[in-house]
Amino acid sequence: MPPAAKRPLATDATGRPVRPALTREYIVRAALAILDRDGPAGLSMRKLGAELGVNPMAFYHHLPNKGALFDGVIEAAYAELDVDIDGPDGGWRNILAAFARGLYDVLRRHPHVVPLVATRPAYSPAVLGVADRALGALGRSGFADRDLLVMVNALRSFTIGHVLAETGDPAGGPVPAAADAAVLLGDYPNLARAITGGHRPQEQFEQVLAALLDGFDRWPRRAGT
Amino acid sequence: MPPAAKRPLATDATGRPVRPALTREYIVRAALAILDRDGPAGLSMRKLGAELGVNPMAFYHHLPNKGALFDGVIEAAYAELDVDIDGPDGGWRNILAAFARGLYDVLRRHPHVVPLVATRPAYSPAVLGVADRALGALGRSGFADRDLLVMVNALRSFTIGHVLAETGDPAGGPVPAAADAAVLLGDYPNLARAITGGHRPQEQFEQVLAALLDGFDRWPRRAGT
DNA sequence: ACCTGAACACCGTTCAAGT
């Protein structure tokens, strides 16, 4: 990829770059910004150090290792996930749809973070808190707690899988950019026919989300709504 | 991780290690075996060279770079996906379920490959062929071609997302092994209640698979079955 | 307590050289 004309991550009123105190919070936010801007190849401890004008080793006083940096980045991205749980219509269907759409939007805003959230478990209070409050709100639906958790996990898995296919970074370097045309070459007529008209990933996401919720609708529940 | 008592990948009748001719096929199979045995940290060009008794640079005569090696590994894993498309009951529901379960089984057999198939597009003839034949068989169902492709992609996304959560390698090194207990600490009562009784991922997979198919069942279709 | 500099043990890949 091209050098990409880097601007400093923060400047003061006169345009001079400014470096706030080195904290876990500040390091993690800078890491997320770099990941968004340059992708995974741009986020090394050394490059992060250069960007922040600091010796790369300084980070190890605030984070045990690079994995912890990744977990912080995941946390920072999840912090943008603000699902309106007690909105005007608190029906289970709306709550689950809002959760799935909220996650979808956050992940599409940070495509380079998707492979991280897809594979690293997130135990930050923010994530656990949202999940817990959502389950509480969903309790009024009459579904069993176990089933509610299965629903949330299913929506999470599908959404992540979908965004990975849509925009995820290829693990282990860019793909050879081949064969894409082979599909259209007539060797696979059924595939070719089904693909005509483009992909429209967002429409497909909504279509499958509705199907999933329709499926959940048939699961057993107590008196509730 | 521990050194893990490595055996040679192939031996002759007397137990002496044997090295077949260096071909793309042989390199890729060895890479998959190492990935299965040692995980991603064990699969470097240098270690692969040591394992096969060959200079790491020799691989570059058969593969352009490590990304191509990964694509070969994906291909080798997908080759195990053998969905019985024209089985005794060729109804669309059975075909889609067989596809999802087949993919689920293959991925669980090669957990370290999951992050690769999740993020790198696979255009090998094997994959395209299966998809094309499946779409052909599903054509008798009366669903629109576009919708059939949406179904297959949805099952793929959900299955991959599910297996990632179940067994995937954390991208960027192992996770700090923390906080797991925090969930049970009573800070999140709804979560704690929903989790009691363990995870049983395979049951959840089947439960959600059924829900998805139930949802698809309501989509419009022509005369068909 | 917080940051630095040198060093260690790795990477993928290029390139010139050998057969």
Added chain:
DNA sequence: ACCTGAACACCGTTCAAGT
């Protein structure tokens, strides 16, 4: 054509030293 050896430009992380 296929493989080798040395070299380049990187990594994450440890450790002793500075303030």
